[in-house]
Amino acid sequence: MADHTSGSNEKAKAVVEAFPKKLNRQALLSFASCVHCGMCNDSCHYYLATGDPKMTPAYKADQVRKLFKYHVDWLGRLAPAWVGGKTFTDDAQLEELKDVVFGTCTMCRRCTISCPFGVDHALMMRMTRGMLSAQGVAPEGVKVVSNDQWQTGNQMGVSQEDYLETLAWLQDELRNEVGDPKAEIPIDKAGVNIVFVVNPREIKYAPMSLLAAAKIFYAAGEDWTMPSVGWDNTNFGLFSGDDKLGAHMGNLAYDQAIKLGVKKMVVSECGHGFRATKWEAPNWAGRDLPFPIESFLETMVEYVNTGRIMLDPSANRKPVTYHDPCNLGRSAGITEEPRFLLKRACMDYREMTPNRQENYCCTGGGGAMSMSEYSSRRLQVAKVKADQIKATGAACVATACHNCVDGLTDLIKHYKINIPVKNVCEYVADALVLRRAAHVTEEMPAELRGRSVLVIDDDPDVVTYLTTLLQDHGLKTFTARNAAEGIKVARRERPDMITLDISMPGRSGIEVFTWLRSEPEMTGIPVCIVTGAIDFRQLMYHRNVPPPDGYIEKPVKADLLLMTVRRILEIKLHKASPVGVS
Amino acid sequence: MPTLELNGHSYQVDEDGFLEDPSIWNEEVAKDFATTEGVSELTEEHWKMINYLRNYYLQFGIAPMIRKLCKETGFPLNKVYELFPSGPAKGACKLAGLPKPTGCV
DSSP: OOSSOOSOOHHHHHHHHHHHHHOOHHHHHHHHOOOOOOTTGGGOHHHHHHOOGGGSHHHHHHHHHHHHHHHTSHHHHHOGGGGTOOOOOSHHHHHHHHHHHHHSOOOOOHHHHHOTTOOOHHHHHHHHHHHHHHTTOSOHHHHHHHHHHHHHSSTTOOOHHHHHHHHHHHHHHHHHHHTOTTOOOOBSOTTOSEEEEBOHHHHHTOTHHHHHHHHHHHHHTOOEEBOSSSOBOOOTHHHHOOHHHHHHHHHHHHHHHHHHTOSEEEEOSOHHHHIIIIIIHHHHHTOOOSSOEEEHHHHHHHHHHTTSSOBOGGGOOSOEEEEOOHHHHTTSOOOHHHHHHHHHHOSOEEOOSSOGGGOOOOSOTTTGGGOGGGHHHHHHHTHHHHHHHHHHTOSEEEESOHHHHHHHHHHHHHTTOOOOEEEHHHHHHHHBOOHHHHHHTTSOOGGGTTOEEEEEOSOHHHHHHHHHHHHHTTOEEEEESSHHHHHHHHHHHOOSEEEEOSOOSSSOHHHHHHHHHHSTTTTTSOEEEEESOGGGHHHHHTSSSOOOSEEEESSOOHHHHHHHHHHHHHIIIIIOOOTTOO | OOEEEETTEEEEBOTTSOBSOGGGOOHHHHHHHHGGGTOOSOOHHHHHHHHHHHHHHHHHSSOOOHHHHHHHHOOOHHHHHHHOTTIIIIIIHHHTTOOOOSSOO
C-alpha cells in the first residue's frame, strides 16, 4: 500500500494490536463474508460519479480487511498472501488508510442494503476510524470538533452564557412572531412532558429551525423545556469511532433529562444526532433509559393527528421535494413522518427518486462537512445527488438533518441549481394556523359577504356541512354532486370561487380542475381542493396548469376552511393577481 | 493547496474556498470573494457586518454567535440572510477572511 515510509512504526503497531479487540459479531460477519460479487458498486455515489474501481465499497473495505485476513482468518494466518492478507508496518500506511476511511466514505450505508450478506461497510469504516483516531490519525476538523465536545459539551464550543443568551433572544423573536408576550422558551423546567435537544448549528449560526420548533410547541400548547446543559444532540463519537466520546455526549443529555424528570426526550431534526442519541449512545454508555426518545418529526405528526396543530399548505406554494437523511431513512426507519408533514404543510410535494432507504447521501455525511481536505472530492462525487435533485423539478428542498442542509446547500451552489434547502419543521411552522388568527376568520368581512362559492362534492354530508358553514358566515353557495354538474353550474353561475372534491364517481375532480384551468372564461375562478386522499394531489401537478389556490384535507376543520376561503376571496378581490401564481 | 483567481487577484484558499491565511485580508479580498457568494454589490450594511466579524475574529480567534452578530450590528435575523444568501457561517465569514467554521457546517 505505502510507496513511501515514515521511518516510524509505533502507531502502526498500536493499530495492529487494537484490531482484534475491536472485533464484535457484526464486524466479524462483515469482514469474513464479502465475496466481492460487486453488488454494492452501483450503490456508492463515490463510485457512480467517478467510475474508479478504488471507490467501490468492497475495495475500500479491503484496505482494512487485509488486517483481518492477516491476523484473524485461519487460512490467512498460515498463508497470508494466498488470501490477500497484509499487515501495517509503517505509520505512513495509516495516513493512506485515513484518506480511505475518512475521505472516501460518508458511512451512509447505502451499500449495506444492496449486499446479499448484509456486510456493513459503515461499521468497518467507523471501527477503523476509531483505531486511527486513538493514534491521533484523523482529519484536523474531526479532532477539533471532538475536542470541543469533550471540553465544552457541544461541538461548536458555545459557552453556557452564549447559549442562554441566544435562547433569551429567540424567545423575544418568538413573542414577536406569534404576537403573544407570554410565549416562552423555557429552560430547565422540571417535570415537563418534553426536553428538546438540538444541534449546536441551531444555536450558533442558523436558529431558524429552533425558532420554528418553538413556534410549533407554542401552537400545540406543549409543556416543554430546553436543558441548560446536555443540550447538544450531535455526537462526533459516531464519526470518529471513539466510543468513549459517544458515551460522554449521550450521558450529558441523559443525565440532565433524568435530573429534570421529563417524560420524554425529543431530538431536533438532525440525522446522526437522532441515531446516536436514540440508538447508539445508550449502548456506548451501557445504560437503560427511564424515558423514551423520539424525533421531532414524530412529535409533529402526533400534533397533526391529534388536532393540536393545524396546517394551511397554501403558505408553501412552491414545489418541494424531500431528501431522506441516511441516518433517519436507512438507519432509523423514519421515512413516512416527513412526507406526512410536507404533504400537509406544502401545496406541491414531489418525490425524489430513489427515495426512503434507497436515497443517495447528501454527500456530507459521516462528518464530511468538517473535513475540508476532502471537500473538492466531496463536491465532485456530489454530481449524483445534484442530478437527482434537478430531476425532481422542485423549487425548494426539505430535509430533516442539519448536516444534510449544509451538504445539499454546498452541492446546490457548486452545481448552480440555485434552490433553497430548509428543515421540515420550518415548512411546518410557516404553514401553522395559530388559533388566534383562526378565530378572526369567524367574522367574515363585510366586503366578502354575499360572495358565492360553488361546492362540488359527491358526498351529501360534506355538501351540507360545507354549505351550512359558508352560509352561516354570510356567503352564498351553489352545489354540484358530480363533475358534469359541477362544470354546468360553474359555467352558468360564474361563482367567486369553487371548492372541489377529487374522488367522485364518473369523471374525477382532477378532470374538472383541468377543465377549469384551461377554459379561458373560467381561469379567473380560484379553486380550493377539498379531499380525503391527500396523495392524489400529485396527479394535479403533472398537468401543466397553475396549481390550486387552496388545499384542505377531510375531515374538514371549520376554522381552516373559513380561513382558507377568506384568504382566497381576499386575494381575488384586492390583488387581482393571476390565479395560482405564487 | 488550491489557488482561487478572482478579478485578476490570486488567493491561496482551503478546499472550501476560505482564505488560507486570514492575516492577508483586506477590503479587496471581501470585494473579490463577494462574487462567489452571490453578493452583487457590497453596501454599507454588508461592510458593517464584515467589519464586525473581522474585529471579533481578531479579538477572539473564532467566529461570533449569530446572536452577537445580530445584537452588535442591529440587524434582524432575516436581514443577515438577505445580505449574505449563503448564510453567516459560510458566506459572511468567507468575505471577512475568517477560516471555515468548525463542526458540521
